[in-house]
Amino acid sequence: MNAVVRKELVAYFSSLLAYVVIALFLAVSGFYLYSNLSFFLLSGGFDLTRGLWQYQFLDMRQYMLTLLPLLTMRLFAEERRLGTLELLWTYPLRDVEIVLGKFVAALLVLLLMLAGTLLYPLLLLPAEAALPVEALVAGYLGLFLLGAAFLACGILISALTESQVLAAAVTYSVLLLFWVLTWNEAAVGAPVLWLLSQLSLFDRLYTFVRGGIDTADVTYLVLFSAVFLVWTVQCLGSRRWRGVR
C-alpha cells in the first residue's frame, strides 16, 4: 500500500494538481473568512468565536464539494486510460491495497489543505480572549470526515470510467444530490424527511460546526467512506474477472 501512496503523492505534486487545489482552497476560504469576519464585526453583538467559525466551516464545506472531485478524478480513470492498471495487477498488490493507497494519498492532500487554514484562527488570536478550541477541533474533524467521504465517492466513480472529466462531473453531481436531498422538506412527509435527513451527507456537519461531536455523525461519515471504498474494490475485482481494464 505504501508504494501506491507514495506514487500517488508524487503524481499529485509533480503534476501541480495538489499545489493548485491547496492554493485555491486557501485563497477562497481566506476570502470567506474576510467576509464572515466583516459581517460579524459590522453587525456586532454576536458570539464571535462560536458564530464566526460556524459560518466559516459551512462555507469551506461548500468549496470542498467543488474542489475534491478534482483530486479523485484521475486516480483510476487515468490508470485505465494509460493501461497501467494492468501492470499494477501483475505486482503482488491486492486490490484493497491499491484502493486504500490511492485513498490515503488523497486524504493526505486533504489534510494538508485543511492544515493550511489553521492559520486563520491563529491570525485572530490577538482579537480573541482565547482560542475556541472545542469549536475548532469539532469543526475540523467534521470537515475532514466529510472530505474523506467525498474522496471515497470520487474514487469509486473514477474506477468506473476512463475519462477524468466524466469522473469529476459525475462525482460532483452525486455529492450535490446528497446535499440537496433534504431541500424538499415542504413536499415530503415527516417520516420521509427524517429518512432523507439521515442520509444527507451535508446536514451531518451541523453538530460539528457548533462544536459538538456526535458519534452517530462520525459513524455515518466513516461508514459512507467505507461503503464506497469496498464498492470500489468489488468493482475492480469484477472488471478483472471479466477481463476489462
Added chain:
Amino acid sequence: MIEVCNLTKRFGDFIAVDDVSFSVGSGECVGFLGPNGAGKTTTMRVIAGIFPPTTGVVRVGGHDVRREPGAARRVLGYFPENAPFYPEMSVQGYLAFVARAKRVARADRATHIEKALAECGLREVRHRLVGKLSKGYRQRVGLSQALLGDPEVLVLDEPTSGLDPGQVSEIRELVKSLRGQRTIVFSSHILSEVSQVAQRVVIVDRGRLVAEDSLEGLSGRLAGAVPLWVRADVAPEALRAVLVGVAGVERAEVSDGRVRLVVRDEGVVEAVSRAVAEQDWLILELRREALSLEDIFLRLVREPAQRSARAAEGTP
C-alpha cells in the same frame, strides 16, 4: 516454471483461449507465436495474473495463479503490449515505485534498481520523465520494470511491436541477453524474430494450440513448405518442363517470369541446380522464399485439415 493446463478463457460468449496446454521449463526461452487475435495476449495475461482462467489451471513457479496469486506474481515479471507508462514519473522514480510494489526489501532496493537500469541501458536517462522519452526507451523502461527484483519468470507481450528496425534489434538483443538464468516467454507475430531468440515455439491460432515444438523440429516439419524460385536464361516454360521432372519437386509453376517450385526438402536445391547445368543453361536467380507466419499457418493449420478432408473422401 510455467504450466498451462487446459486453459480456457471466455469473455461472455467469446472464447478467447480454448483448451490450451503447454509448459515451459526452467531457464527455457519460448516464443509464443500467432496472428493478431489468436489469444496470445489473453493467455499471457492469465499467466501474469491479470485475470483468472475461466477453466483450467495455470501455475507459475509451482504456484496456482488463482489460488496463490501473491506467490505467483512474486516470481514473475510481465511486460504488457505497448508498454504502458506513467508520463509524469522519472525513470528512476518509477523503478523505485515498482521495487516497493514488488516488495523488494528496502535494503536491496537501490541495488536492484541499479541492476535494472544497467541491464536495460537506462543509466543515462534515469532522471528524465518517462513521458519525454522516445518509444524505444519507453519500451526499455517497460522491460526494466519487468526485470526489476530478478523474477525467475519473464512474460513479455510483443516487446518489439511498434518500434523502428534499429530499436527492434536493440530490444531483441536485450531479450537475448536475458536468456539463461531466467525462464522467458515472449510473444510475437514475426517468425524470424522468434527463430533468433527462442529455443522452442508455441503457436496458437483462433484460441487453439496449433503446434508446440523446438525450432529444429518445426523447420523439419516445414521444410517442404519452403517454395523455391528459379530463373534461368531460357523461357520459364522450358525451365519448368525440365524442373518438374527433378526428383523431390512436388509442384512447379510459372509465375512472374520465374518458376516456383514446391519441394520436398532442402536437398532438392542441389538437384535443381544440377538439372539446369546439364541443360547448359545459366541460373540467374535461385532463392528460397522467406517463410512468413501465414505460410506456417497454411502448412500447420489448413493443410492438415485439407489432407484429413481428402482422406475422408477416400482420395490420396
